[in-house]
Amino acid sequence: MCYDISNILGIEVKNLRITKDLGLCFHKQIQCKFYEDNLSYHVEHCDFCGKQNVNQTVIKHDSLKTNVYMGLVLERPAYLELKKQRFYCKACQKTYTSKTPYIRSCWRISTDVKLVIIQKLAKVRFEKDIASDHFVSPSTIYRHLKYLGTEIKTNHKLPQYLSFDEFKSTNDVTSAMSFIYCGVVNHDVIEISPDPRRFKLEEHFLKFSSEER
Numbered sequence: 001m002c003y004d005i006s007n008i009l010g011i012e013v014k015n016l017r018i019t020k021d022l023g024l025c026f027h028k029q030i031q032c033k034f035y036e037d038n039l040s041y042h043v044e045h046c047d048f049c050g051k052q053n054v055n056q057t058v059i060k061h062d063s064l065k066t067n068v069y070m071g072l073v074l075e076r077p078a079y080l081e082l083k084k085q086r087f088y089c090k091a092c093q094k095t096y097t098s099k100t101p102y103i104r105s106c107w108r109i110s111t112d113v114k115l116v117i118i119q120k121l122a123k124v125r126f127e128k129d130i131a132s133d134h135f136v137s138p139s140t141i142y143r144h145l146k147y148l149g150t151e152i153k154t155n156h157k158l159p160q161y162l163s164f165d166e167f168k169s170t171n172d173v174t175s176a177m178s179f180i181y182c183g184v185v186n187h188d189v190i191e192i193s194p195d196p197r198r199f200k201l202e203e204h205f206l207k208f209s210s211e212e213r
């Protein structure tokens with residue numbers, strides 16, 4: 001019988017049931033923990049054409065295996081061998097893969113690990129130190145920082161309460177430090193500014209209406 005051990009690992013995500021502890025294996029010359037999960041669920045409608053799944057319009061197809069870095073479990077790097085269910089829609093004849101907020105498509109690092117990295121980036125620390133703490137490469141941290149910089153620029157709403165800090169950023173910014181700020185309630189990063197000088201910050205916040213400020 002398979003037991004769901006997600007809770008024991010501190011993971012509570014819909015449709016994600018980690019049922020197998022695969023033990024220790026060497027990965028990149030480090031002893032790592034490995035777990036297994038099948039990400040499968042009933043679909044109500046097709047993700048592409050929106051057709052309702054009645055009379056097996058959308059059927060379960062093959063599965064796609066991917067390794068997801070989970071962060072540290074018992075002080076060891078841990079990986080999840082995730083078997084993502086693929087679905088086939090008879091109406092539009094397209095296939096697509098099951099989704100979970102635990103891992104975004106095209107990423108190999110869990111959302112939880114990325115959130116921890118964001119929290120560490122909000123403090124004054126070097127990328128290589130954060131990378132070392134989490135057993136990921138400095139280039140992963142760099143890519144994630146660049147990604148954050150592009151994604152969060154679309155958010156132009158100021159929450160009522162802000163939390164802000166400076167941190168040692170990437171080598172290609174003009175200033176030695178960057179400025180980061182987030183909402184106090186949900187901790188969502190709102191923006192990273194590569195230049196924390198006062199006149200630059202004033203310039204930035206003046207973009208918002210006086211009501212928002």
Ligand SMILES: [Zn+2]
Binds near residue numbers: 047051
């Ligand atoms: Zn379809």
